[in-house]
Amino acid sequence: MKCFVTGGAGFIGSNLVDCLLPYHKVTVYDNFSTGLLYFLKPERKGLTIIKGDLLDTSFLMNAMKGHDVVIHLAANADVRFGFNQPDKDITQNTMATFKVLEAMRKNKIDKILFSSTSAIYGEPKIVPTPEDVEFPQQTSLYGASKLACEGLIEAYCAGYNMTSWIFRFVSILGERYTHGHVFDFYKQLKAHPDHLDVLGDGNQKKSYLDVQDCISAMLDVADECDAPVNIFNLGTKEYCKVKDSIGWICDYLNLQPEIRYSGGSKGWIGDNPFTYLDTDKIRSTGWKPTHTIKTSVIKTIKYLENNPIVMERS
């Protein structure tokens, strides 16, 4: 099969490419705004790397020609900064996804895997939150932009007989992790081991999934489920407080920094203070995660220690 992976040089994309390459031909399409060639080992057989932007309509359409499936991971994933740059999420997520769908339609490619997010649930009334929870209200531009992508994908499936697999991720951790709070904490502690600045009061409850578990879930489901639209929450059956992950990181690094909380139940406007997804649906397919949150947090810190290039670049 010929797979076209947008954002294939990024954190999740490059790990996915590693899993696909033994079995499939893979084209990575990435603008390298946050992705790294370092993640890709470009000399591998069956791997094509194209530097391109999703908004470059005709270039994208030509690049996509002849593929069987699109795995659309490219996105602005900086949920926190949406309200500082309100055009970024709608352009890089919603419009970019529209361009991907149009290129697929014109190239007669009818299968798409898509990375959505728990952020589309806003601040849900039901926690753990199932896929069919009541109509959510958006609290972030990131969530709003990804919800718009989901809607577009569903409409394309209805109108043009495509098949989609939409995955609503909790925060993902693991090798090649390049942004998010574990990254920020590690970066701070490298710069000043005596103190750590934390947004919110540290009691925000968050869910995480290891990138390897995330990828096995995506590939399993795409193999097994073939409704026109297949939507799955991806996460583990646990959550932790921000304080917990700080504790694990400091223990592992053998540091006792002063923790300076900015206060408030949210880390930023649009931050959901309790993210925890109901993952019964994905588990009913037989998939199970193999990492706990704690092991994945520590695995992530080890990766960052052993790959200073990732820190230097940020």
Add this chain to the structure above:
Amino acid sequence: MKCFVTGGAGFIGSNLVDCLLPYHKVTVYDNFSTGLLYFLKPERKGLTIIKGDLLDTSFLMNAMKGHDVVIHLAANADVRFGFNQPDKDITQNTMATFKVLEAMRKNKIDKILFSSTSAIYGEPKIVPTPEDVEFPQQTSLYGASKLACEGLIEAYCAGYNMTSWIFRFVSILGERYTHGHVFDFYKQLKAHPDHLDVLGDGNQKKSYLDVQDCISAMLDVADECDAPVNIFNLGTKEYCKVKDSIGWICDYLNLQPEIRYSGGSKGWIGDNPFTYLDTDKIRSTGWKPTHTIKTSVIKTIKYLENNPIVMERS
């Protein structure tokens, strides 16, 4: 109050302007792609008419300056043809709404009324469909584009302290109605009174609301409800089959055409064969519609008979 009405020269917009003008200053912003100056009686005191496009960012921003509230009705409302022109809904609805929100933010205008649609419910499992039904799957690009608008508006309310009133309309009928099946049927019967071509099998169940009732609901709710995001279904407590409205129209026109059904439960891809909204929430505010579907269908036909310019233009 100074009201900025996008799409103010259109069907619903121009009726709304008539209701606002006795009490408020009104600016109509319309590109006149479907709106008509004929609907506006431009010489009225307190009325300013600006021909402009919502995608013209700086022109829009200047035009909006100094207003207190935005009533955003401009949209591509041709739900049926979305899959023939897939960029139209995302551009004219989603991107245009983003431009409106940005112009509001930059002009420090914090109130928006927005015309959404029952189409965002796709083919809901629960009928009559309440506002908080389970997370819907999109079946049309029109629905997907309006869902994206709702998400953007909600996020802007969360991030920039705006207040929004979002109305999910069933099909609207009444004076200045310029598109939709009652219009199509009347146009056909004018051209060839002996037969009528109908999409689907005629058993599609549809809901309608008279434009005057629609406007009174919008204005009542905006007066009374002040949550950051106020979402209301708008419709009546009845629905009819397409066959019923054909019967009323033919009776009124005293015609017995041969009815030629194209067949199938849907009129087109993305058509929801049973649209019926739960309107208990809007009714709980005290609002009640004053027209039945039948009286509104006939009122619409009378309007089209008396205003041939509307038919000629189409």
